[in-house]
Amino acid sequence: MTQEKTQDNVQETQENVEQNEQGSPSDSGLLQEIMAKKSKIKEQSEIIAKYEAQEEKRRTQKLEDDGKLKELITELQTVNKKQTDELNSANEIVSLHKQDLINSITTDESEKEDLSKESIKTLRFLQSKLKTTQTINNPTASLNAVRDNSVKSDMDFSKMTATEKNENWDNIVNSFRTKK
Numbered sequence: 164m165t166q167e168k169t170q171d172n173v174q175e176t177q178e179n180v181e182q183n184e185q186g187s188p189s190d191s192g193l194l195q196e197i198m199a200k201k202s203k204i205k206e207q208s209e210i211i212a213k214y215e216a217q218e219e220k221r222r223t224q225k226l227e228d229d230g231k232l233k234e235l236i237t238e239l240q241t242v243n244k245k246q247t248d249e250l251n252s253a254n255e256i257v258s259l260h261k262q263d264l265i266n267s268i269t270t271d272e273s274e275k276e277d278l279s280k281e282s283i284k285t286l287r288f289l290q291s292k293l294k295t296t297q298t299i300n301n302p303t304a305s306l307n308a309v310r311d312n313s314v315k316s317d318m319d320f321s322k323m324t325a326t327e328k329n330e331n332w333d334n335i336v337n338s339f340r341t342k343k
Contacts, residue, residue, distance in 0.1 A: 257283065264290055 226235045264286040265278045278286060320328070320335060328335065 261286060268293060 223235060226232070261279070261283055264283065265275050268278060268286065268290055269275060323331070
């Protein structure tokens, strides 16, 4: 039962982390709420861990008293193997998350190697700083890059006669070409 509670707490923590990553970093109320829940979960996990340690110590003592050391050894080995598998799985998840953060920060291989030595907390901080420093290009400011407004047309092509259009054909075509 305590393992189910621990797993529920881990799932809630993971969901909170996913929601935190999806939410806006400027929403401090949500961040404070998540941090409060996170600390509460951590406290509860510590209490559960203490209780489980006491219960395991009591059970171990009882088995030793009953002379069932072999059974105890096999149980401890099973628990140890299970915890090792869970630790490996958690380390794999952490490394994948860390790699995703590094990839979102830079594409330079030498920088990736340097960043791989940093903690996830540091990488998240760098990622948030990079997101806030990136500016959104204003399309109206870069409109001249898309259109060339420097071409000045003194002529109204729609009011020209066919012979005037033939005479000014080079000017008409040049007015529609983009300058490089």
